[in-house]
Amino acid sequence: MVPILDQFVLKPRQVAVSKRGLERQQKLLQVAQVHFFSQGYAGTNVNQIVKEAGGSLNTLYRYFGNKLGLFEAVFKLKTDALFAPFQQAHFWQGDLPRNLTHFGQCLQEVSSSPDGIAIYRLVVTENNSEQSEIQRIFYQHGPQTAIRILGDYLQSLRQLGKVELQDPYLAAAQFIEMVKGPFFYPRLFNHTIEPHQTQAALQQAVQLFLKGCLKAD
Amino acid sequence: MVPILDQFVLKPRQVAVSKRGLERQQKLLQVAQVHFFSQGYAGTNVNQIVKEAGGSLNTLYRYFGNKLGLFEAVFKLKTDALFAPFQQAHFWQGDLPRNLTHFGQCLQEVSSSPDGIAIYRLVVTENNSEQSEIQRIFYQHGPQTAIRILGDYLQSLRQLGKVELQDPYLAAAQFIEMVKGPFFYPRLFNHTIEPHQTQAALQQAVQLFLKGCLKAD
DNA sequence: TAAAAAATGTAGTGACAATTACACTTTTAT
DNA sequence: ATAAAAGTGTAATTGTCACTACATTTTTTA
Numbered sequence: 001m002v003p004i005l006d007q008f009v010l011k012p013r014q015v016a017v018s019k020r021g022l023e024r025q026q027k028l029l030q031v032a033q034v035h036f037f038s039q040g041y042a043g044t045n046v047n048q049i050v051k052e053a054g055g056s057l058n059t060l061y062r063y064f065g066n067k068l069g070l071f072e073a074v075f076k077l078k079t080d081a082l083f084a085p086f087q088q089a090h091f092w093q094g095d096l097p098r099n100l101t102h103f104g105q106c107l108q109e110v111s112s113s114p115d116g117i118a119i120y121r122l123v124v125t126e127n128n129s130e131q132s133e134i135q136r137i138f139y140q141h142g143p144q145t146a147i148r149i150l151g152d153y154l155q156s157l158r159q160l161g162k163v164e165l166q167d168p169y170l171a172a173a174q175f176i177e178m179v180k181g182p183f184f185y186p187r188l189f190n191h192t193i194e195p196h197q198t199q200a201a202l203q204q205a206v207q208l209f210l211k212g213c214l215k216a217d
Numbered sequence: 218m219v220p221i222l223d224q225f226v227l228k229p230r231q232v233a234v235s236k237r238g239l240e241r242q243q244k245l246l247q248v249a250q251v252h253f254f255s256q257g258y259a260g261t262n263v264n265q266i267v268k269e270a271g272g273s274l275n276t277l278y279r280y281f282g283n284k285l286g287l288f289e290a291v292f293k294l295k296t297d298a299l300f301a302p303f304q305q306a307h308f309w310q311g312d313l314p315r316n317l318t319h320f321g322q323c324l325q326e327v328s329s330s331p332d333g334i335a336i337y338r339l340v341v342t343e344n345n346s347e348q349s350e351i352q353r354i355f356y357q358h359g360p361q362t363a364i365r366i367l368g369d370y371l372q373s374l375r376q377l378g379k380v381e382l383q384d385p386y387l388a389a390a391q392f393i394e395m396v397k398g399p400f401f402y403p404r405l406f407n408h409t410i411e412p413h414q415t416q417a418a419l420q421q422a423v424q425l426f427l428k429g430c431l432k433a434d
Numbered sequence: 435t436a437a438a439a440a441a442t443g444t445a446g447t448g449a450c451a452a453t454t455a456c457a458c459t460t461t462t463a464t
Numbered sequence: 465a466t467a468a469a470a471g472t473g474t475a476a477t478t479g480t481c482a483c484t485a486c487a488t489t490t491t492t493t494a
Contacts, residue, residue: 018462018470040342042259045451056472057453067452124405125257125342135406143402166421173399174422181394182387185360188341189352204383205391212425231440237491238440263482273442274483284482 013069014062024055025063033074037118041071041126075122075134082115083141092153096162096214097206103150104179104202111180112198117187147172163213171213178205230286231279241272242280250291254335258288258343292339292351299332300358309370313379313431314423320367321396321419328397329415334404364389380430388430395422 031053035044046067050057064070091103110116123138151169158168165171179202183193248270252261263284267274281287308320327333340355368386375382382388399418400410 014470020461021470024471046453047451056474058455058473059471061453062470121341124338139402139406166424167417170399170418170421171425174395174418174425177394177398178391181398182390185356189356200384201387201391204387207383208388208391208429209425210429212427212429241441262480273444275443275485276441278483279440 013065021059024053024059027053028055028060028063028070029074029077032070033078036071036074036122037115040122041067044071046070072134075119076137078115078119079138079141082110082113082119083145085110086145086149091149096157097210099153100175100206100209101202104175104205107146107176107179108198108202112183112187112193121188143176146176150175162215164215165213171209175205175209178208230282238276238280241270241276244270245272245277245280245287246291246294249287250295253288253291253339254332257339258284261288263287289351292336293354295332295336296355296358299327299330299336300362302327303362303366308366313374314427316370317392317423317426318419321392321422324363324393324396325415325419329400329404329410338405360393363393367392379432381432382430388426392422392426395425 028049031049032044035049044067046060047057049070050060060070064073085106091106092099094102111120119138123135126132126134147169151172154163154165154168154171157163158165182201183198186193245266248266249261252266261284263277264274266287267277277287281290302323308323309316311319328337336355340352343349343351364386368389371380371382371385371388374380375385396419400415403410
């Protein structure tokens with residue numbers, strides 16, 4: 001069962017200082033990540049993690065409080081790492097076609113990486129009945145950020161009278177979905193996806209989008 | 218844990234014939250659906266289902282073999298019901314804008330219904346490491362069908378020289394994603410979505426798509 | 435209506451896994 | 465160097481289910 005929020009009672013945790021302590025913490029996080037990402041939250045066995053990481057169960061509980069504390073730690077680390085490419089807004093240096101392509105490529109890389117898929121699955125999976133902190137973190141750092149970044153850009157273009165769009169932020173979301181959406185199910189089902197397929201999707205998305213919103217000057 | 222495929226060893230099952238038997242079966246399915254849809258597979262307690270449905274555990278196991286058999290039964294029923302609207306191809310009676318809009322509306326209804334969300338979640342969740350029968354069923358009856366139906370239509374339009382598209386089936390998937398994609402995360406996180414938002418998305422998707430691929434005659 | 439089949443209810447069994455306890459060793463700070 | 469703090473290993477505890485057994489009752493069928 002494990003309604004995930006019931007375990008969100010934070011237990012007192014110790015902060016690692018010593019050399020060995022830090023090493024253990026890192027190793028635990030690293031092994032835990034592998035387990036959570038491949039087996040999901042419920043499917044992960046804490047004892048197994050310790051057996052592989054080499055520390056002691058006691059240490060794990062001192063550092064992370066409980067299973068969910070460990071999960072939370074792993075999750076935060078990975079979410080930040082995953083979406084780091086979107087934090088630097090270096091997308092808007094060229095013309096519109098080039099910029100869209102560049103942005104789309106970045107998006108495809110992030111969302112098709114093993115970590116990207118795994119994290120997405122976790123987010124969906126652990127969403128039981130209650131709003132959870134974990135999901136909020138993910139949504140804000142991930143999808144919402146991407147939409148905002150592209151949306152701001154489109155917005156500015158609209159103000160310059162270059163494009164014709166009802167709602168630039170909706171359009172951003174729609175472009176994003178055109179680029180990565182078609183591969184979601186196939187990826188979920190572990191179908192292999194050829195690079196030429198993602199490239200084709202990106203190319204066609206850019207074409208459709210450009211022709212669809214560019215003002216004929 | 219429960220690697221879902223390991224339980225796919227079908228146990229002998231009894232077919233219900235008697236009045237009471239049928240009633241029990243129906244009631245079990247009905248209660249099971251509620252549990253699976255709200256708690257997920259792992260989160261569902263078989264004993265609890267029986268307690269609520271009023272039958273006996275023994276009966277459940279005679280009819281469905283094991284927990285996964287029950288899940289499978291619920292899943293098949295619901296998947297078929299959910300995607301029934303797409304089985305009748307009554308979408309292509311008008312002009313392109315009207316047809317796209319009609320199709321999109323149908324899509325939004327299906328994918329935003331509580332059952333639609335619940336089933337999607339189940340599919341994602343129970344996808345552990347192995348390819349599963351359950352997922353295949355879902356993908357074929359659901360997303361793949363929708364893409365094929367719209368794709369066939371676009372293909373025919375292309376052959377008539379009405380639209381300009383590299384890959385009509387990819388375009389179908391992209392249109393679908395423009396229509397429903399932007400709401401997936403918000404829905405997953407139980408945000409409320411106003412009808413005017415979905416309408417706006419549909420409208421803008423149709424506009425972008427039309428302008429993007431219509432041949433200027 | 436009486437034997438067979440199906441359904442019920444209760445009470446297990448067994449396995450798994452999160453968490454805790456504890457005696458012991460190693461590391462760290464004074 | 466020595467006490468305190470942190471870390472280790474093993475084993476026990478505890479709770480939760482999926483699944484089974486079985487004695488009893490109800491329904492079906494011949």
